[in-house]
Amino acid sequence: MTDIATRITSTARAVEPPKGRRRLTGGGPRAGTVLAFVTPFFLPFVLFYLVPVGYALWQSFRVVRRSGGQYGTSYTTFGGFEQYVQVFQNTEFWSSIGRIGLFGIVQVPVMLFVALVMALLLDTPLLRLKAFFRITAFMPYAVPGVIAAIMWSYLYSPQLSPVVDLLDGIGLKPDFLGPGAVLWSAANVSTWLWTGYNMLIMYSALQSIPQELYEAARIDGASNWTIAWRIKVPIIAPSIVLTTVFSIIGTLQLYAEPAVLRQISSNISSTFTPNMLAYAVASGNNYQQAAAISVVIAVITFVLSFGFMRLTAKRAGL
Amino acid sequence: MRNTARRTRLAALAAATGIVVLAGCSSSDSSDKAAAPSCSPAKGKVTLQYWNTVPGMDKVVDLWNKRNPGIQVETKNISNDQYGILGNALKAGKAPDLAQVGYDELPNLRTQSAFVDASACSAAGAAKSKFVPWTWSQTSFDGTGVFALPQDTGPMALFVRSDIFKKYGIAVPKTWDEYAAAAQKLHKANSKLTITFFDPNNAEWFNGLLWQNSAKMYGYSGDKWQVTVQSAQSKQVADYWQKLIAGKLVRTDLANGSTQMYAAYQKDQIASYVGAAWGYSMFRDNLPKQSGKWSIVPMPTWGANGSSGDWGGSTVAFMKGSKHLYESVKFNTWLNTDPEALAMENKLGGLYPAANAGLQLPALSKGVPYYNNEKIFDVFAESSKKIDTSFAWGPTQKTVNLALQDAMAKAAAGDGTLDDALAKAQAAALKSMKDQAIPAAEGK
Numbered sequence: 001m002t003d004i005a006t007r008i009t010s011t012a013r014a015v016e017p018p019k020g021r022r023r024l025t026g027g028g029p030r031a032g033t034v035l036a037f038v039t040p041f042f043l044p045f046v047l048f049y050l051v052p053v054g055y056a057l058w059q060s061f062r063v064v065r066r067s068g069g070q071y072g073t074s075y076t077t078f079g080g081f082e083q084y085v086q087v088f089q090n091t092e093f094w095s096s097i098g099r100i101g102l103f104g105i106v107q108v109p110v111m112l113f114v115a116l117v118m119a120l121l122l123d124t125p126l127l128r129l130k131a132f133f134r135i136t137a138f139m140p141y142a143v144p145g146v147i148a149a150i151m152w153s154y155l156y157s158p159q160l161s162p163v164v165d166l167l168d169g170i171g172l173k174p175d176f177l178g179p180g181a182v183l184w185s186a187a188n189v190s191t192w193l194w195t196g197y198n199m200l201i202m203y204s205a206l207q208s209i210p211q212e213l214y215e216a217a218r219i220d221g222a223s224n225w226t227i228a229w230r231i232k233v234p235i236i237a238p239s240i241v242l243t244t245v246f247s248i249i250g251t252l253q254l255y256a257e258p259a260v261l262r263q264i265s266s267n268i269s270s271t272f273t274p275n276m277l278a279y280a281v282a283s284g285n286n287y288q289q290a291a292a293i294s295v296v297i298a299v300i301t302f303v304l305s306f307g308f309m310r311l312t313a314k315r316a317g318l
Numbered sequence: 319m320r321n322t323a324r325r326t327r328l329a330a331l332a333a334a335t336g337i338v339v340l341a342g343c344s345s346s347d348s349s350d351k352a353a354a355p356s357c358s359p360a361k362g363k364v365t366l367q368y369w370n371t372v373p374g375m376d377k378v379v380d381l382w383n384k385r386n387p388g389i390q391v392e393t394k395n396i397s398n399d400q401y402g403i404l405g406n407a408l409k410a411g412k413a414p415d416l417a418q419v420g421y422d423e424l425p426n427l428r429t430q431s432a433f434v435d436a437s438a439c440s441a442a443g444a445a446k447s448k449f450v451p452w453t454w455s456q457t458s459f460d461g462t463g464v465f466a467l468p469q470d471t472g473p474m475a476l477f478v479r480s481d482i483f484k485k486y487g488i489a490v491p492k493t494w495d496e497y498a499a500a501a502q503k504l505h506k507a508n509s510k511l512t513i514t515f516f517d518p519n520n521a522e523w524f525n526g527l528l529w530q531n532s533a534k535m536y537g538y539s540g541d542k543w544q545v546t547v548q549s550a551q552s553k554q555v556a557d558y559w560q561k562l563i564a565g566k567l568v569r570t571d572l573a574n575g576s577t578q579m580y581a582a583y584q585k586d587q588i589a590s591y592v593g594a595a596w597g598y599s600m601f602r603d604n605l606p607k608q609s610g611k612w613s614i615v616p617m618p619t620w621g622a623n624g625s626s627g628d629w630g631g632s633t634v635a636f637m638k639g640s641k642h643l644y645e646s647v648k649f650n651t652w653l654n655t656d657p658e659a660l661a662m663e664n665k666l667g668g669l670y671p672a673a674n675a676g677l678q679l680p681a682l683s684k685g686v687p688y689y690n691n692e693k694i695f696d697v698f699a700e701s702s703k704k705i706d707t708s709f710a711w712g713p714t715q716k717t718v719n720l721a722l723q724d725a726m727a728k729a730a731a732g733d734g735t736l737d738d739a740l741a742k743a744q745a746a747a748l749k750s751m752k753d754q755a756i757p758a759a760e761g762k
Contacts (some may be wrong), residue, residue: 284717
């Protein structure tokens with residue numbers, strides 16, 4: 001069966017445009033056209049990505065110095081790797097990384113597995129009301145993260161939640177906001193928000209598989225189960241890798257859900273996730289340290305996403 | 319498929335760099351090379367900028383503008399990110415003439431060279447007698463200048479559900495010892511009832527309690543800040559609340575002002591509230607059905623020390639770069655001492671005035687229907703006079719508050735004690751001051 005998958009991917013490769021491209025620059029009117037198309041992307045990209053990134057990098061190598069008296073006058077100067085040394089010595093930083101590491105290791109596979117199962121179910125000819133289920137599953141994604149977290153915070157709150165009341169009634173005493181549970185309560189919000197989105201990516205990949213493949217598989221005696229796991233899943237592996245990479249990035253950037261739950265649970269500290277830590281440090285005027293933290297988060301994100309893609313490149317046929 | 323991979327990589331790159339953008343704003347030199355400020359009136363018409371966080375402040379300013387065609391004031395509400403906006407404006411050299419700054423943020427902003435000393439204008443220094451003493455000692459940095467004028471305060475008091483205390487035959491406590499005893503009795507009588515809640519995420523409130531016990535957290539001597547966040551006085555407060563928490567005599571799962579907090583009061587699960595003057599409207603507006611059940615009495619005291627504490631309040635600061643110091647002083651003085659202005663600020667913004675004249679406002683001299691027509695503001699006015707004038711905030715207060723909160727939350731969850739939290743706050747104070755190159759040492 002993997003043969004079929006390989007054949008499909010190689011067909012996809014075959015229809016790719018030829019590698020050698022004509023030179024785009026210096027071609028008179030064409031250069032102007034290219035410029036007209038590229039500028040709307042490039043200008044904001046430079047202004048809102050490259051410049052701030054460069055500025056943050058520059059800041060991360062600065063330190064504050066001060067002259068004179070009780071309040072003095074501050075200025076910044078080149079400090080080498082001083083800010084980075086502080087990041088690496090900061091236990092709060094590493095525990096926040098550990099916390100979201102744990103979050104990611106549990107939440108990402110669970111979410112993607114559920115998304116995959118849902119996508120496969122939507123793709124079976126047996127299911128009715130497909131459009132309805134597709135929309136329903138996708139709907140949470142349309143809710144902004146902050147709103148979703150506020151909504152869930154009402155469901156978690158012992159004073160207000162009907163769910164907690166109900167569970168209390170049958171003798172369970174759930175504490176969704178307790179020191180051990182609150183991380184998973186946040187993970188639940190993320191899962192609720194993003195499962196439908198990931199499902200849709202996988203589902204669209206499933207849609208592009210030619211029907212003849214299934215016919216061929218059936219003639220070979222494959223059951224629906226076998227078709228799903230031995231044909232569909234291997235073929236959409238690139239989409240699964242893609243959603244995993246998105247999820248890794250999302251996890252490292254986790255901010256909105258815990259920040260909202262923090263309003264009602266003191267078990268979420270101001271340094272709960274790396275981004276929250278960076279924000280807390282910046283709000284204390286230590287912009288240089290916040291910049292260094294951000295750079296380190298970016299590097300970790302980079303390494304993990306590329307590492308994962310590298311690791312899976314062969315199997316996923318990327 | 320290759321395309322997908324390439325796009326993924328781009329997306330990954332874009333997303334990864336996105337985080338860095340968050341840290342984009344930053345400081346460069348904020349040198350203080352301006353000449354000594356002068357106080358001469360401008361020749362023509364002047365327009366001042368006043369950034370604030372008070373609801374209805376624009377209406378107060380309208381009144382001023384109508385009466386003072388020569389000094390027009392423009393307001394901007396910055397309540398969504400007060401210090402972020404001010405910090406960025408300062409760095410960009412675009413700070414307003416006047417800005418709302420909390421007492422506890424004054425030293426921090428001064429280390430950013432945010433203020434101008436208005437004492438060049440004699441009217442500014444002359445305002446001293448018009449304000450409650452502790453407010454002036456903080457805005458003048460212990461009499462070394464005039465960097466802001468006090469606007470409002472939050473003298474603390476005890477909000478009591480008198481009906482609950484009566485029901486269980488418990489006298490309203492006058493000292494913290496009596497309060498702890500009452501906590502025990504109430505909880506014993508009804509296990510669902512606690513005397514109050516301890517909000518671990520509210521360092522500002524806890525600071526008010528420390529202040530009440532004359533805990534001096536910062537001093538300056540020998541060219542260094544002396545950090546004494548951890549002291550015998552602060553330890554006494556921490557140990558007291560630690561005991562209540564450990565005995566489950568106070569709840570720790572409620573955040574001040576949250577829907578959950580009101581729900582708990584609504585369900586008669588909590589019998590009192592250690593609050594500030596501006597909090598009187600919280601219960602009135604959120605728990606209308608409990609009208610007549612509440613009274614306000616002086617904050618319990620620490621034995622012989624009859625002091626009270628303050629929680630919150632803010633000032634209107636003279637910002638560096640203002641070209642119209644004379645006019646700024648004029649407007650600022652009117653805004654914060656004129657009875658008509660104070661009455662409007664009290665009515666529209668709920669401010670409890672820092673000016674002595676404000677304490678006698680008609681609205682603050684009457685009985686309040688929600689509180690059984692008691693003259694509750696007399697209690698706050700009395701509290702206001704008993705607030706320690708030597709208390710001072712640190713130059714990195716926000717960072718210290720966050721560290722204190724994080725550690726108090728751990729203590730509330732059974733990991734460590736409130737005394738440990740003070741130690742963490744002390745360490746955070748020293749570390750954050752070192753990061754800002756502010757000379758500091760462990761004080762004694």
